[in-house]
Amino acid sequence: ENQTAIVTGASRGIGKEIAVQLAQKGVKLVLVGSSDDIFGTEKELKESGFNDTLAVKADISQESDVARVVEEAKKQYGRVDILVNNAGVGFFKSVEETTAEEWKKVFEVNVQGVFLCSKAVLPAMKEQKFGTIITISSDVARYTIPNGSAYTATKYAVQGFMGSLSQEVREYGIRVGTVNPGMVDTYFAESKQGLPEKEDWLKVNDIAQAVVYMASAPKHMMIDEMVIHPFAQNYPI
């Protein structure tokens, strides 16, 4: 309660549900997305009575856009307590089919975006001596899959980044953790949410609940990682 969160990728899917559930806990929100859809999430939340909601259209892979997000958050609420690095993109192709441009793009959003957003909130969190940075990584950061080399590589990179960051900032009271889902029914990789063939997959609610749990854990508690997958998804872990 009375905390302020930046949630990236809140236009749809997991990020939108995280925004809704944080708002229900009384958290003030800055919502980030690279398309105008982000204003749709702001409108819906405000219509549900969550007036402390501000949408900022920004591409997390661009440093100046990210700086604008944090400036807006500080101007609006005066502090940043929680960052949820949720925005991410992915595609599934063999190594041979993957173009250099596709490889670069997925790294720019999934890795550079997480780096830029995390870096940008650190001055405010250090000054407050309090903060929580949560990244939605993936269960593919724990194993490998064929035809997903670029996406898998980004999530391994994010895992390494978050581990280093965690050790750097703990002396400032900043907690860092990842939520690593298996298959979640969203719009990810040009899919649609709610398709019948994804009935057995995780739902956005499952992941949003994990984020809320992590963000609302008492100060003495630290959750490094939560790996969550559909019971129907069988793989070695």
Ligand code: NJP
């Ligand atoms: O995907 P989707 P999810 N700057 O496509 C935004 C991870 N994950 O909810 O830019 C700012 O429904 C985009 O908004 P917009 C996954 O890797 C998923 O499933 O306005 N925002 C939208 O709100 C990712 O990290 C599964 O179009 C940008 C959002 O990102 C996270 O879960 C499995 C942006 C994507 O919504 C959320 O993905 C897994 C940018 N440059 C991990 N680019 C799964 N679904 O199965 C995109 O292991 N966005």
